[in-house]
Amino acid sequence: MNLKNVNIGIVGATGAVGVEALKLLAEINHPANNIHLFASERSKGKKVKYQNTELSVKTTSDDNFNKIDVALISVSSEISKELAPKIVKNGGVVIDDGSAYRMEKNVPLVVPEINEVDLNAHEGIVSIPNCTTTPLVMIIDALNSITKVSKVIVSTYQAVSGTGKEAVNELMNQQSGDKNTDVYDFPIANNVFPHVDDFLEDGFTKEEHKMINETKKILHDKDIEVIPTCVRVPVRIGHSESLSISVENDISVQQIINCLNNYSGIKVLIGTEEIPYPMPLFVEGEKEVFVGRIRKSINNTKEINLWLSCDNLIKGAAYNALQILESMIKKDLIKL
Structure with missing residues (x-):
């Protein structure tokens, strides 16, 4: 067809x-x-x-x-x-x-x-x-090809376009001096909220539960532990995430870079003066998940830390x- x-x-x-x-x-x-x-x-x-x-x-x-x-x-x-x-x-x-x-x-x-x-x-x-789950599971799936991922601690930095066009307009209006808060409970310009969607009884939000449950379903892995904190930031388009990933084997940073670079839909940015790491401003309109700041924890060689950004309206x-x-x-x- x-x-x-x-x-x-x-x-x-x-x-x-x-x-x-x-x-x-x-x-x-x-x-x-x-x-x-x-x-x-x-x-x-x-x-x-x-x-x-x-x-x-x-x-x-x-x-x-x-x-x-x-x-x-x-x-x-x-x-x-x-x-x-x-x-x-x-x-x-x-x-x-x-x-x-x-x-x-x-x-x-x-x-x-x-x-x-x-x-x-x-x-x-x-x-x-969910637009925060997609880049997360792609990273996990890539790493699972060379070592087993058992746990991820993730903090998200989510653009207002995830809420909708009205939220984008509210941000732009507030950046021009408007004090009205019709979409969010507090001003989003020059501010961040550690709160996306409603809070639940366990202290996590609905958005965070989405990341936990969706990750398990997509990867067919009921045992993987996902601990998210979802944050709304004054960015128009482009979600970013900071990941701390626990893995089974001690693998080198170069192995990690090669693994991610070989995965369809992921691009690794090795620091350059022009674009040293992924940023929402530079991923808008792009189809890939951009990854950078790849490093291992100082006191735990089986813990990988990285940063990613992607266009939440495109790949998300x-x-x-x-x-x-x-x-x-x-x-x-x-x-x-």
């Missing part, structure tokens, strides 16, 4: 992830007449530029909604729960960016570089991991969805 023949619906087309998904489809010259944009009632009729033409935003009540072969969904869990079963009932496949289906047993949670084979068991819905969301779609076509899992 040729991807160009697939009718693709982007649900949440005017949101941050939807915008990036459309850009990625333009990169591969997907035919405009095989793309359908859907959003809320307030966006109905909006014209969106696509290559040399314009696409009109529709609502999910439009007849075209029933003609979708594959839906890339990036909306709230409540809306996803409402729409995804309708698409599947009509014979379509859903690739969902939200948390609605991630931990359901019959829904594959996929990063194609790691567990593409899990797509074989799909029942119409495939889920994408839209590009991962497109990779899943391409994998499903390759495996003949989509029927037109």
